[in-house]
Amino acid sequence: MHARPIARATAAAAFVAGALWLLFDGGSVNYDAAYGLLWGDQVAHGSTPEFVVPLAPTPKPLALILGLVLTPLGDDAATGLRVFSFLTLGGLAVAAFACAAAVGGRRSGVLSACLVLTSVPLLSFGTRGYLDVLFVALALAAAWCVARDAPDHHATVALAVGGLIRPEAWALAAAHVLWIVWRDGRAPRVVLAVAASPVAAWLLCDLVVTGDPLWSLTGTRANVEALGRDTGLGALVTTAPRRIGEIVREPVLAGGVLATLLLGRPRPDRQTAALVALGAVSVVSFAGLVLAGSPVIGRYLLLPSVVLIVLVSGAVGRVGRGDGPAVLLAAAAVLGVTVLATPAQVDRLTGVRASLRAQTAIERDLEMIARAADRFDACRPITVEGHRQVPVVARELGVRATAIRLYRGPTEGLVILAATDRIRRLAALDRSVRPTAGGEPGASRPVAMTPSWVLLKRC
Template structure:
């Protein structure tokens, strides 16, 4: 029986398991895209709106009430998708979910290059089970393509140190999506420059190369500052706007609170078993192959350090700013599970490690099955899709469209403004928030939208401590015009 099993095992070992796993993930992601027709989040809808404004020959409305920070590359992408009309939002979700598949492939590649193929597969598997990440993809958060750019840049650099070329392109794209990437680009600039010192080029050639590297590294900051200046007249508008909005929404943290927030966010994103496995895997990686651990360790250190700097600068302190170091925690957790493949065959410690890893996997499955509510995950996705379609149904009613002549369309706070503008094809002045004191007189006439579903109410009308419940109650002399399962429209002319 042993001789019969041996060819089967060799045949199974020869199968392209990484490619098959990637194919299965791609198919599952596409099925999920069809089964859960979700729509972009608040920030991504603004990228679509700003892109549409650019195509219409208008400057983007960056300074709208509680508008998010713009991201130049996302605005360009939004402009391209707005050519598709109203369906551009679903196409944005499709590309973001596709970016998640690319990200998983990048994590596998990084884990394989740094350690072994099985470590790479384990890292990608862990990523797929951290539901915060696919949920971000299902809501078209720019964090997913940003992570894909960063991880693939790291993988290409690990494959061939001081590679330049594609690494510069990927980091520049990342820097046009999130300013945190500027620190990565700056460090990569220093890394490339140090390589020129070791190459012993003549001074003139070295200066030319340094100037070229500086130009590559400056793409993100220069484009961002130029965009701010052209649109608002203030070159550092994004920084000032983000700081002010963070204070208004209560997202700032003092330096003393950053360590607590860091630990809390790591636990929320990676979950306790993965975090503890990551610590054990880091120790094992440093013990077995310290040079191989340099890239993941450097990304973790840079990402965590950037998060601390964001907190010190008074910007929004949210868990999504720890996504890159969280991915590195997953890579080291994969080392804890599959690092035994770095040892020679026949060693007792290799067999014991493999047995222990199998036990950890069983524990992880049990932990996930007993603590993760798939029903809640399903409910969240369906709520996001159903509520958006309900809003479309309401705003497409002829009576609501006709009533727009009476005044602006108003929503309880800022949350529903971009969705409503996108559906109606409206400008910034045509859709306003009742929470905005500057619109106090204008909202006394026109179409008022109200959230009537409890789940949507907690996510779209009462999301911050500063939200006034009375903003979701009709003003006197408004009459009900139309309603759906999630929303109601009132009008006063």
């Protein structure tokens, strides 16, 4: 790409990010991202990151790197991560636009970006700092580069960065290398080295920190069992299609027929072929991970879902009066389903906006109450209601995550409890791990309070 298209794409991503920032009050930092900030802070201060903590998320190398880079911001590190997350969501919209426009023209690009930005799960993940959204944007960028016959290292670097987020990128990088070998007879050593680098980095990171190069796999399996999440062949067959449907919704599912009729004749163009290959490899690699013990959750299926959105958008842009009755009937079906599904989707978007804004307020109140607890550094231990509060409190207080206890009843030290039952329900995002209801007895006195949390002290 030349400088001008890059500048336009960057400006568009920033504009989308800014609009979403205003709409969702700046978003929040999810549990996984909060641990990334904690790990980066720990490395910056010369200590070993705590990967081996009960219910800690899978340690993505890029999450640690981002946490390390943002640590100099101090109390504003979480804000820096939120800004990065919104820019990532804007970048995904731009990547979806570019790929769909290459298939069906600018109208397809606009439709694809709109569908991405009105997908409730995508908005939820993107505004809460999940790096999976960045992985999808990088994968789409790689497919666009391959279709445009850009230098091989462009797609290779994009997939290498994505490989520090999701293992599916390893399979995508391998497929890209095989394509280069098929095309040229060999792959340059630099391309091979860059393609393999995220695998080596992930294994080395796990080995250095935990002594087990496969800790991410074994730790994920342990969390799946502890949280009771769906995994295995049965979940792959029954749960995965439902999760994709929740992301793309009814109009895109109906548009699958239209895409099949239009995009494969007489033979798929290069952008369509790259997207189909991207979706196929992502599904196969995800299936392999699930069979190895990974859970079937929505954000792991974002890539095939977004690929489907882009392909359907591209197909819509190709519909013309000269098409046969089957194509026109499929297009009419998509239009009809869209009209019928729109009211429900508007309700979902209204609900997710209210929910995400509430989560934002709860998270920022937790940061405030943790800073208030820092005034009582002689009063220990520190107890919180649920495991989701652990990384935020640990980072704000500069303590190890393992030093923070989970509330199981009246206790000495500092206790951070939800201020109301409503906050308690919203804070318990994982229904498998409910925080304990109820409050502390009168022996503990409140020393700080926000609308969401109360700090109790008994020392």
